[in-house]
Amino acid sequence: MRLHRNLVFAVIDGLIEIFNEGGYADKVIAKQLKRDKRWGSRDRSFIAETTYDIVRWKRLYAEIADVKEPFERKDLWRLFAVWCTLRGIKLPDWPQFEETPTRRIKGRFDELSNTRKFRESVPDWLDELGQQELGDKWDAELAALNKQAPVVLRVNRLKSDIGALQTALAEEGHETENIKPYKDALQLQERANVFTTEAFKNGLFEVQDASSQLVAPYLDVEPGMRVVDTCAGAGGKTLHLAAQMDNKGQLIALDIYGNKLKELKRRARRAGAFNIETRVIDSTKVIKKLHNSADRVLIDAPCTGLGVLSRNPDAKWKLQPDFVEKIQATQQSILKDYSKIVKPGGKMVYATCSILPSENQEQIKKFLKTEEGSDFSIEKQKTVLSSESGYDGFYMCLMVKKDKA
Known part of the structure; x- marks a missing residue:
């Protein structure tokens, strides 16, 4: 070279x-x-x-x-x-x-x-924390998180399907491959800027890691439901939910940052997702108005992001030990507040892009012992490690709220 x-x-x-x-x-x-x-x-x-x-x-x-x-x-x-x-x-x-x-x-x-x-x-403190929480798995996980992340696309089923998207991208010079068992995912064979493609401009796909694509299906949504994405951000998972709902029903996207929701609106227009309504959480009233009203609630909680270091390597230098404690307190607070949106008999997914049990399983155990969590039970939970999947590290837990009828 x-x-x-x-x-x-x-x-x-x-x-x-x-x-x-x-x-x-x-x-x-x-x-x-x-x-x-x-x-x-x-x-x-x-x-x-x-x-x-x-x-x-x-x-x-x-x-x-x-x-x-x-x-x-x-x-x-x-x-x-x-x-x-x-x-x-x-x-x-x-x-x-x-x-x-x-x-x-x-x-x-x-x-x-x-x-x-x-x-x-890695910094000393992070190495010690990973060893403490993951034990023997930490070595392999660290090595996996230091590899360059692949570029994975999610087909937008409101406008296309896997075969049609593969053909469209191939015509623009981008070869892709199916990756099982991710039914909506295609992986680029060679890294490229796909945002300039006609396929992207026409809303046929989004760039979304394979592990992240597992979260929306985990929520078990159906067309016609009322679904709330409480930490929607710019809406990667919101758009996936809209496609799974076939644009039918109501999908409310919440976030504390209005600029992120503006970006979500722009992306939703491109994707042809028109059952999405955005609301900025600018007071406690926004959440209170939704109490006991949603069939499904997604809490894609803020976290350390340790599962996505392969795509955000600077995060390990910006993270500080005190942030880990602060974010865990925030996660528990969000769980207690936003779980009130789920109606009796409804379901909720708590998800993070962290690999630390203290942000994941331990948070759920703590939540279930609280007054707000007493009506919930775990239906299933899943930990995705980069060392085992080849994609981002993720955690997701599906909980059901007791039906009082």
Whole structure:
């Protein structure tokens, strides 16, 4: 591989913003990709994938390069030199790479690979927490979460089906494959920006990880029901629910962030999902008005996001130990408040994209012992580990509310 100076500078500039200025990797990379209109898809792939790679392996590379945060610009060039050396990429004769000790880099890599927190590049506290909660499964899970996430699409069954979508994408140059047992999913054979395709613009699909696609079917919805998605965000699962309801019935999407619900409305128009009504949770009245009224309730709860590190590698550096405690308190509060929306005989799914039992099974156990949870019982629950599925880590639990009739 021949390195191009302007592409490498874009990577270095992006890393400064992510590591030193608190920028979110996806937003920073999106901005960097717009720097030069002449860049082709291969150039943009290099910038995105190299930046994500160095973010993912920050701790390991910093240990090898013997640099500490906050990084100076010359430190980031050293991280980049480590990235190149470990991939067998010849360093060009640029001033930034003078006296790069390639043999020492390989030796340090071999040495540090014996220690998990360096080998898998995680903070001490997170390594300890994962070991404490997952035990023997933590090693394999960490390794899986450090792999680049595949691009998975979900067919929008309001407008298409798997076969028709595969054909449409193939005509635009994108080959896909079915992945079992995910009945609505297609996986891209080669990474690409599918948002520019006519198939996407026409609402034939959404980009959604295979594990995330398990959540909406878990809720067991039927056309004509009243369904409430309480933490809808920009609506990935809301749109999946709308398709499963065949656009029949009422689907209420709630969130505390109005801008996310605006994005959901835009996506719903493209998808042809017209049974969705959005409501911003700007006071307790919004929830109270819905008490005991819904056949189905989805709580896709805010969480640490530890199950999706493969697509959000910067999260492990932004997460702090105190956030874990805070988010668990929020999860329990949401469970108690939003469960009141379920009518007697109705069902509720609590889901997270975390792999920690303390955010998942333990939260459900605690909830069932509360006054609000006393009328609920578990129908089924599922933990999806990246190391076993090859996709995001997820948890989902389906509960039934006692019918008082």
